[in-house]
Amino acid sequence: MNNRVGSSEQHRRGEALAPFWAIMQADLRSLFRSKITYGWLLAAFLLVLVTTLGSRLHGTTSSAVSSGLSDFIYIWSLVIIGLTASSVSSEAGELADSIMSKSVTRLDYVLGKFASRIAYTLICFFGVAAVLVGLALRLETSDYNSLGLFSAILVIALTMVMLTTMGVGLSVAMPSTVMAIVTLLVLWYAMTIFFPVIGLDLLSPGNLLSYVQDIIKGEWTWGNWETVIGFAAISIASTTLSSAYFYMKDI
Amino acid sequence: MGQRIIETENLTKIFGEKLIAVNNVNFAVEKGAIFGFLGPNGAGKTTTIRLLLGLIRPTAGEVRVFGEKMTPSSSNLRRRMGYLPTNPRFPPRMTPIQYLDFVGKLFRLGRAERVERLSALIRSVGLLGDSSREIAGFSTGMLTRLGLAAALMNDPELLIFDEPTSGLDPSGRKSTLELIAELGKEKTIFVSSHILTDIDRICTDVGVISEGKGIFAGSIKEMKKSTRSRVVRLELDGDVQKFCELLKAVKWVVGYTTRGDFGVDITIDPSMPMADAVREVTNLVTSQKLDLISISSSTSNIEDAFMDLLRHEQSRGFLRAT
Numbered sequence: 009m010n011n012r013v014g015s016s017e018q019h020r021r022g023e024a025l026a027p028f029w030a031i032m033q034a035d036l037r038s039l040f041r042s043k044i045t046y047g048w049l050l051a052a053f054l055l056v057l058v059t060t061l062g063s064r065l066h067g068t069t070s071s072a073v074s075s076g077l078s079d080f081i082y083i084w085s086l087v088i089i090g091l092t093a094s095s096v097s098s099e100a101g102e103l104a105d106s107i108m109s110k111s112v113t114r115l116d117y118v119l120g121k122f123a124s125r126i127a128y129t130l131i132c133f134f135g136v137a138a139v140l141v142g143l144a145l146r147l148e149t150s151d152y153n154s155l156g157l158f159s160a161i162l163v164i165a166l167t168m169v170m171l172t173t174m175g176v177g178l179s180v181a182m183p184s185t186v187m188a189i190v191t192l193l194v195l196w197y198a199m200t201i202f203f204p205v206i207g208l209d210l211l212s213p214g215n216l217l218s219y220v221q222d223i224i225k226g227e228w229t230w231g232n233w234e235t236v237i238g239f240a241a242i243s244i245a246s247t248t249l250s251s252a253y254f255y256m257k258d259i
Numbered sequence: 260m261g262q263r264i265i266e267t268e269n270l271t272k273i274f275g276e277k278l279i280a281v282n283n284v285n286f287a288v289e290k291g292a293i294f295g296f297l298g299p300n301g302a303g304k305t306t307t308i309r310l311l312l313g314l315i316r317p318t319a320g321e322v323r324v325f326g327e328k329m330t331p332s333s334s335n336l337r338r339r340m341g342y343l344p345t346n347p348r349f350p351p352r353m354t355p356i357q358y359l360d361f362v363g364k365l366f367r368l369g370r371a372e373r374v375e376r377l378s379a380l381i382r383s384v385g386l387l388g389d390s391s392r393e394i395a396g397f398s399t400g401m402l403t404r405l406g407l408a409a410a411l412m413n414d415p416e417l418l419i420f421d422e423p424t425s426g427l428d429p430s431g432r433k434s435t436l437e438l439i440a441e442l443g444k445e446k447t448i449f450v451s452s453h454i455l456t457d458i459d460r461i462c463t464d465v466g467v468i469s470e471g472k473g474i475f476a477g478s479i480k481e482m483k484k485s486t487r488s489r490v491v492r493l494e495l496d497g498d499v500q501k502f503c504e505l506l507k508a509v510k511w512v513v514g515y516t517t518r519g520d521f522g523v524d525i526t527i528d529p530s531m532p533m534a535d536a537v538r539e540v541t542n543l544v545t546s547q548k549l550d551l552i553s554i555s556s557s558t559s560n561i562e563d564a565f566m567d568l569l570r571h572e573q574s575r576g577f578l579r580a581t
Contacts, residue, residue: 024367030365034350034353034361038353102349104309104344105344106347106349106358107365110337111335113332255331258309258316259309259331
């Protein structure tokens with residue numbers, strides 16, 4: 009009897025989450041079918057290969073991994089900006105017609121979008137990071153700490169999640185895709201380059217890179233915790249505020 | 260009075276504190292009705308539909324669907340509704356099968372039910388041959404048919420069609436109207452249009468909106484009766500001038516106007532029954548050996564009834580302004 013009650017409860021919960029899963033799956037499928045994804049991953053793998061092989065005579069694991077991870081902050085962030093800042097605004101035309109007029113709540117839609125774009129960014133990031141670490145461990149002089157290496161990758165993953173949530177958040181709030189992309193570009197490069205100049209270095213992805221090599225070697229400081237907390241807070245704030253805005257706005 | 264499926268109460272929507280798109284609109288749609296929502300372009304029809312679906316929030320007033328207040332969170336109400344927008348847009352990279360499966364998931368249908376319904380619908384809207392093609396290359400007619408299939412995916416009790424015949428060729432338009440009439444035997448239907456003959460052909464009830472204001476709601480018969488203008492409209496082959504001279508001598512003819520070389524509109528005295536007037540007019544035509552091309556009473560024409568309502572509303576607006 010209890011089993012049956014539990015199973016019907018599970019079924020109801022599964023049914024309630026069906027629109028969220030459907031939106032997330034459809035979005036992920038379309039992202040992974042996109043030529044931009046193929047191009048991005050191909051270019052990222054090639055860059056990892058070239059830079060790791062190029063530095064193998066005089067490089068170390070920590071410098072190779074750190075250099076590979078910095079590509080995400082300075083180069084691949086452009087792809088993430090383009091793909092996340094267009095996530096909702098580019099669908100404006102078909103949104104009401106083909107999705108929101110069905111049995112979908114605002115939160116199903118916007119959280120489905122956040123989840124799919126975060127999953128996409130992380131899958132691509134961890135894919136490239138795995139190749140990077142694999143090559144660096146084989147080819148470079150070993151100077152890493154396993155926990156430190158793992159922590160460094162997770163911190164950059166968190167940075168990418170922050171960028172993704174900012175992108176989707178702006179895409180919800182801005183009236184056009186171009187405006188969302190430009191705003192995010194300005195914000196991202198301001199955070200990366202100018203935040204350290206005005207004393208906000210703890211919230212600067214660019215500043216974080218100067219510590220990544222130390223983190224890989226196993227040095228973790230309180231300042232790193234502050235950065236992690238800051239990035240997590242920005243991610244949560246972006247998601248919460250833009251979801252609340254989407255809940256209120258007319259479609 | 261039957262069960263009310265849709266009911267609006269003082270429904271108002273103002274965009275940006277500037278544009279009053281819907282202004283204090285009241286109407287009700289009863290179960291089993293095919294309700295035509297008429298209005299010129301820009302009158303507020305689509306805004307009203309978006310309010311009915313909970314896509315936008317009213318500035319004032321409210322919408323009740325199935326007896327419950329509609330809000331953006333009312334996914335439980337939308338689960339019982341189907342919606343076909345004007346020129347529907349879909350995810351371009353999906354195929355019809357993928358899109359209908361996606362819609363089925365949005366409606367929380369199980370896998371078996373989704374497969375069964377989407378196969379039946381794809382066949383019935385005639386998209387079987389294109390079911391594996393990407394939607395991006397579809398024509399307007401194909402998109403409308405896909406939209407129709409998506410609107411029916413959840414087997415809804417209430418269907419909302421926004422200008423369903425817009426952009427369709429005559430045969431597509433005819434088959435869409437026939438399909439709506441067929442669906443109307445089982446479901447409640449709300450259909451907006453500015454094409455009056457479409458509404459006249461399929462609807463049982465009608466609401467008229469002009470510049471955001473509801474100016475009529477009731478049955479089509481009531482609408483025609485309330486605006487009848489007692490005019491008999493003729494098209495004749497022969498000496499129309501001589502015929503008009505004769506009309507001057509008829510006591511129940513209040514006046515007449517000619518339209519082009521062969522059209523005459525005769526205004527009938529209110530004391531004369533319309534049926535008798537039509538009979539007398541045809542007798543007069545026969546006696547003059549004229550060939551009758553067509554005859555109609557403007558009371559039977561929804562276009563005239565609609566135009567009368569708009570004119571009446573405009574003159575009321577003018578009087579209010581002065």
